[in-house]
Amino acid sequence: MDAQKLKVRQAERRKFRVRKGIRGTAAMPRLSVYRSNLHIYAQLIDDEAQVTIASASSNDKDATVDAGTNVKSATVIGAALAEKAKAKGITKAAFDRGQYRFHGRVKALARAATLAGLICTGLEDKVKVEKAPSAEAEKKPAKKKKVKV
Numbered sequence: 001m002d003a004q005k006l007k008v009r010q011a012e013r014r015k016f017r018v019r020k021g022i023r024g025t026a027a028m029p030r031l032s033v034y035r036s037n038l039h040i041y042a043q044l045i046d047d048e049a050q051v052t053i054a055s056a057s058s059n060d061k062d063a064t065v066d067a068g069t070n071v072k073s074a075t076v077i078g079a080a081l082a083e084k085a086k087a088k089g090i091t092k093a094a095f096d097r098g099q100y101r102f103h104g105r106v107k108a109l110a111r112a113a114t115l116a117g118l119i120c121t122g123l124e125d126k127v128k129v130e131k132a133p134s135a136e137a138e139k140k141p142a143k144k145k146k147v148k149v
Contacts, residue, residue, distance in 0.1 A: 015099040022094045029053050031081070031093040031113065031120045033106050040068035040105055042081045042113075044093060054088060056081040074105040078112030085118045093120040 024030030029044040043055035056077050058068030063080075065073035085093070093113075100106045110121045 011099040018098060019096060022096050023047050024094060026053075027090075028092045028094055029090060030096045031110075031118075032096045033098055033100065033109060035098075035100055035105055036068075038067055038069060040074050040077055040109065042077055042109055044081070044085055044090065053090065054081060054084040056084060068105070071105055071108040074108040075112040078109035079116040081109075082113040082116030082118035085113075086116075091117065091119060093118055095120040 024045045024047040026046050034041040039058045041057040044053040058065050
């Protein structure tokens with residue numbers, strides 16, 4: 001089998017394996033991410049009605065980024081999508097990473113959307129900790145590790 005065809009088949013299998021457990025509704029739509037070499041796209045999808053509720057991409061006319069090839073632009077797109085979702089009254093979404101690993105641009109988009117108010121991953125607990133560190137953590141001094149020579 002041709003190597004390129006094999007890569008495409010493996011990507012399709014990953015995509016279907018990830019999406020088999022995710023279903024978007026009107027109250028909690030699916031946040032789908034597509035990443036190309038030049039741009040990044042994200043959309044909120046209601047699978048029951050088969051309609052896209054909101055979308056944002058680095059290819060939009062009103063996008064403030066030049067290209068979607070870095071983490072910074074993915075962060076901007078995630079925040080923009082969260083703002084559009086808030087305007088429509090959506091606070092939660094099921095994150096669909098598709099065939100991509102949850103790191104780099106995909107992770108930055110999800111984290112930015114969560115920070116902007118659209119809870120789409122399990123990061124909201126970590127975000128609360130980052131925003132407001134506990135008073136006990138400030139009182140305890142850091143322990144020094146003993147190094148054996």
